[in-house]
Amino acid sequence: MxxxxxxxxxxxxxxxxxxxxxxxxxxxxxxxxxxTVSFDLIASHAVGMFALYAVRTGSRELLDGAIVTTLLGFLGTLMLARYLERRGLQEEE
Known part of the structure; x- marks a missing residue:
């Protein structure tokens, strides 16, 4: 090794x-x-693991998976932030 x-x-x-x-x-x-922060960190860790494993095995397809995971993690965080914003507006009314 x-x-x-x-x-x-x-x-x-x-x-x-x-x-x-x-x-x-x-x-x-x-x-x-x-x-929400922990979900974002989990998505970032998944991307890191995809990237490390892709470099280790020489597989380019795994890098596509890392890109998709990055986008899904960002969209998930964005949806949760929007939910929190709307919930805060409803509580003020």
Whole structure:
């Protein structure tokens, strides 16, 4: 195993542990904004894992998956922010 491959393995392990912490925050989050941030972090971690695995295996198709995951994560965060904004406006009325 080369140092480059070892670096990939270490990065995947660190990303996996960090992803687990993000899922815990998503589950335990006291309110919706905390869950929104954790959802965004989960999407970012997924993109990082897709990219690392794509570089490791030389698969270009996985990079397409990373791009789609980025877009879906952004749209999910955008929808949750819009929901929070509308909910705040309804509470003021």
């Amino acid at each position: 080369t140092p480059f491959e070892l670096g990939f393995e270490i990065l995947l392990i660190v990303l996996s542990l960090s992803l687990l912490l993000c899922f815990i925050r998503l589950y335990l989050g006291p309110d919706v904004p905390d869950r």
